Amino acid sequence: MLRKAIEGIDSPLVRAVNEVGDGWMLLILWAAYHNTSRFDDFQRELGVARNILAERLRRLVDNGLMEKRPIADGARRMEYRLTAKGQALEETLRLLYNWGDSWAATAQGEALRAAE
Amino acid sequence: MLRKAIEGIDSPLVRAVNEVGDGWMLLILWAAYHNTSRFDDFQRELGVARNILAERLRRLVDNGLMEKRPIADGARRMEYRLTAKGQALEETLRLLYNWGDSWAATAQGEALRAAE
DNA sequence: CGGTATCCCTTTGGATACTG
DNA sequence: CAGTATCCAAAGGGATACCG
Numbered sequence: 487m488l489r490k491a492i493e494g495i496d497s498p499l500v501r502a503v504n505e506v507g508d509g510w511m512l513l514i515l516w517a518a519y520h521n522t523s524r525f526d527d528f529q530r531e532l533g534v535a536r537n538i539l540a541e542r543l544r545r546l547v548d549n550g551l552m553e554k555r556p557i558a559d560g561a562r563r564m565e566y567r568l569t570a571k572g573q574a575l576e577e578t579l580r581l582l583y584n585w586g587d588s589w590a591a592t593a594q595g596e597a598l599r600a601a602e
Numbered sequence: 603m604l605r606k607a608i609e610g611i612d613s614p615l616v617r618a619v620n621e622v623g624d625g626w627m628l629l630i631l632w633a634a635y636h637n638t639s640r641f642d643d644f645q646r647e648l649g650v651a652r653n654i655l656a657e658r659l660r661r662l663v664d665n666g667l668m669e670k671r672p673i674a675d676g677a678r679r680m681e682y683r684l685t686a687k688g689q690a691l692e693e694t695l696r697l698l699y700n701w702g703d704s705w706a707a708t709a710q711g712e713a714l715r716a717a718e
Numbered sequence: 719c720g721g722t723a724t725c726c727c728t729t730t731g732g733a734t735a736c737t738g
Numbered sequence: 739c740a741g742t743a744t745c746c747a748a749a750g751g752g753a754t755a756c757c758g
Contacts, residue, residue: 498706499628507619509616537751562719564720579615583613588690589690
């Protein structure tokens with residue numbers, strides 16, 4: 487996305503976008519806020535390819551936004567839960583969601599804007 | 603970024619990230635909030651390749667976050683100004699910035715988190 | 719259920735040189 | 739000053755098949 491040049495820029499904004507600035511990650515977090523926690527549930531809800539989902543979940547876990555653990559002690563089934571860090575982003579994503587809702591374009595939205 | 607599968611998902615979150623979910627665009631907006639408005643000023647401040655900058659500015663203009671116009675009537679020099687839509691995102695970006703500052707990782711930040 | 723491995727192909731990034 | 743054009747390498751996307 488921003489390969490090399492941007493690596494020299496240490497802005498909190500860049501760090502943030504490097505951790506969550508991807509449509510799939512946002513959708514995963516959004517689903518998690520609504521209590522989705524299992525791999526296959528994410529997969530079905532989002533319709534994302536399994537390798538992509540796996541990679542995004544791994545990044546979210548690696549970056550500390552989610553954690554992965556057995557659904558119960560000793561269980562083999564896994565679940566993904568938000569950490570405090572992941573939860574801390576909820577308000578921001580809600581604002582972004584609202585901005586997208588108010589301003590970012592569907593075809594209709596564009597028509598409305600153009601009509602202003 | 604999210605090619606085809608995600609195109610079928612019409613979430614405001616996805617629309618938002620498609621319009622601004624890129625490190626360069628965020629940095630451009632951030633600079634604009636701080637009164638940068640000229641092509642070469644953005645270029646020097648960010649150290650971004652000219653073609654990349656041009657493409658990002660075009661997308662921001664196309665999506666209605668910024669507008670491009672002569673610095674004065676009839677002038678040939680151009681400037682980029684935030685529109686209401688672009689300004690509407692400032693609070694969100696400030697939150698994202700703060701989140702990045704508090705949670706997203708420099709090497710030091712990771713060490714801090716790990717020490718919790 | 720929860721992934722990993724593989725394949726292929728498109729897209730993108732960035733450098734650089736050029737233009738009015 | 740404000741871009742455009744060109745080039746190349748690299749990364750990323752998605753489908754699918756496979757595994758314990």
